Amino acid sequence: MKGKMADIKVIDAALEKILPRFGVSALKKEQRSILDAMIEGKDCMAILPTGFGKSLPFQVYIPLMREMNPGFSAVILVCCPLVALMQDQVKKISAVPGISAAYKGLSEESDRQILSGEIDVIYASPESLISNAVWREDMKKLNVQNIVIDEFHTIATWGEDRMGLKKQAFRKWFSHVGELRSLFPKASVIALSATSTVKIQKRVSKQLSFGPNTVEIVMSPNKANIKYSISKVSSDLEMAMSWLVDGIQHLQSDFPKTLLYCSSINDVSKLYTYLIKELDGTSPLIEMFHSETPIGKKTEIVNCLNDKNNTSKIRLVICTTALGMGIDVSHCNSVILFGIPENIVDLVQEIGRIGRDGESSIALILFNAYHLRRLDKSMKDILRSPTCRRINIMKQFLSESNLSELEQDVKKHTCCDVCHKLCSCGNCEYLSLERLFEQSVISNSDSNEAEDSFGSSDNDFLDGTLDLNSCYV
Template sequence: MTAQSNARRPNGIHQSDNGYYFAYGGTCKMATQDEIDSALGKVLPHFGVKEMKKQQKEILKCLLADSDCVATLPTGFGKSLAFQTYIPVRRVLDSTHTGRMIVCCPLVSLMHDQVDKLSSIPGIAAAYRGFSESSDKLIQEGSVDIIYASPETLVGDPLWRTALQKLKVDVIVIDEFHTIATWGHGSDGTEKEAFRKWFAHIGELRSLFPDACILALSATCTTQIRKRVLKVLSLKENTYVINMSPNKTNIKLVVAKVPNTVEIAMSWLVDGLRDLKNHFPRTVMYCQTIRDVTRMYTYITEEQPDLVKQVDMFHSHTPQDKKMDILQGLKDTSSSLRLVVCTSALGMGVDIAGFDSVIIYGNPGNTVDLVQEIGRVGRGGHMAIALLLHNSFHLRKSDTEVRNVYQLTECRRMSLMTSFLTVKQLDELKLETGCHTCCDICAEACSCGKCSMLKLEELFAGVEPVLSDSSDNSSSTDFYYTSDSGGESDF
């Protein structure tokens, strides 16, 4: 880890020959590397992990040293482990520690998933605001170690702001920090048309808890968004930055234009579900609105009524108990669940096991959301497929970067990563592209003689292609679909 300036900030991170300083009880004490490793050896087995990755350790050491940190790590990397181990490790190092952690989280499904996992870890009390009256009371009483809440609660609710300020908070985690820009501001960069305006005010947490360090985490953040977020959060000058590429080389990108009518565009999917049933590849299918999710689910289940156990839908208005059933099915590789049709409410950190296929029907408006949806699958490292389907209306609401991914005749992966990587990283990525597992364009030019397809791509390969036309670039305001509520939410 890069050494930070102790002269500028006494409690900042400082690497010496023996270890790292960390602050507690108003003093600064040294924890040697051996002491930290010993503490991790006692804590990690409870999380089902043998060893932390290098970047996870760097984040943990920042927190122990009371230093701000911004980390952009790929989907499925295990970002949450770095901060979830902080309190138990801290207590091994200092048995008198009583500090708490606040995790600012964008989605209820993500909060529930993480709290559910932490419920099996001894010595940690975790809860999210809104789960029940009893858990809310425990949070306010100071009986919860890791408190999950939305921006609407943390900075938008005066009563909760006052209640939480009474607690001793060591660490504030801003999970999925890119949403500060993508949800906290409208397309014009202001709050006027913001999906969830309180995301733009998360930086107020610094003034509410001046002694706490801040950890900002994301899997997808463009260089432009990162600069904006750093300013919003009022991070300190010696903030430690970890930036890994969001590119997942095991996911092949395939783009195709389909007919405007759902029944014609997705008949191949229904045929595949009918023929393969429980052998159909476990697939997540993203639509951009609740209306499209409902339309797609209704079409599939009306065509094949006997598939109701294999197909389900998930969006912000799905009943909570149904959401929990679906989330459990996503974790259980032996589940009969084969296809989940969903909005972005299913995403950002939700544990999805054994899913190596994703269909994105109707492209997201920006590359951040596109990378998020692609990254839901292939988490086990196996080869995976992302099938990006669009009709002649979909691209009209996208930004230039998304249209480039869908329309350019060059490598899709290079186009998608342009907004996320440095020039050096892009040069390195260029050396890795060109094979049939990269994207459909690279596959067409591949001459390895060993090209193969995953089952979902095979099922779609027999569909007659729809040629692109000038309507894709139309600036018409008569859009094919609109959201009933102006956006998808889950809070």
């Protein structure tokens, strides 16, 4: 059946039986387009917003094919960037009857099951799939019918020279993902991402050898319910984050669930230590998450963030991008970026972790003089611009026509801090986290005025000992 579109009525009838297992009644139009491409054996590049459900089509695929053809036998290989993401996906798939999933390195037994063809959806990192020669050869024996490149933008942002900054690739094997085509020449490739600039799309398409018949599905990464607010803060940690201490101390368990992204493990550790020291007795409200966090603790934090009933005690998770792509964060409408990411894709990714329920949300983007030193001109321009933050960010993702539509749709007081100041509706309101920060800005206005936004002689971030070579996730 692969390579030839099955009768639409047959597919629809099979989907009606399969989808309830996944807790949905129907696929969205874009999800169905991905699934149809898989059935037809076509390559596909899909860029869909965070929380949209990009993974559902390939998760549905094998049970669907078995429903239509009981003798169907094949596996799906998912090249995935983060262990936390693999864990989250495997957990969800494993709860669905009639389909199995595992990731390379979960256990010796699961690795054996993968290589023996007992696992339907196999997750693995580029390092496992490409650099590990033994694993690579053993995998070639499997009937891999589809290769999914999850979060494909990491091919450019992690696998190359850090988005043109002439820095060593963060994880070089991401730039070799295209080699999977030679390992499984008959497999179609499905590339998925929530955030990809037009330039990255072209670079990844070339690396994955996508041709003119590739199915392309592109939606704007803009999430209108998230307000952007960008501010420069003091390089002194206590001055920069005293408002956060006051807010948690005052609100305790009523503090809005918040993700606080830092650019390195070093930053996460120092900020966590500072907050715990200042908030003696409230440590259950705060956790930290990075690549070196023990697996058990990672699982505990992810489960709390996934809690649909919102009963978790955790109010603030200080993290790196290790807590990110593809992880479902429920009832979270506040994010703080302490330091600007090096590229626009990571910026939108981190912001996109929140607001998945469609409720009004706030993204506070805070930076100091040290953070500016490692940014390229394009990122500094976003900070400097006196015009709408949203338009300046989204112009790298949207066509001119889509950008023009966005400009017409922008709602001033819920768009960004720049638009808020220009709004004359008289009904502007601050969200809880935004209000806490704005109150601190007002109270510290005299000291803030002494610092020039981009020409300050601030000391290095925190205590001046931040390790420039510290791990970024």
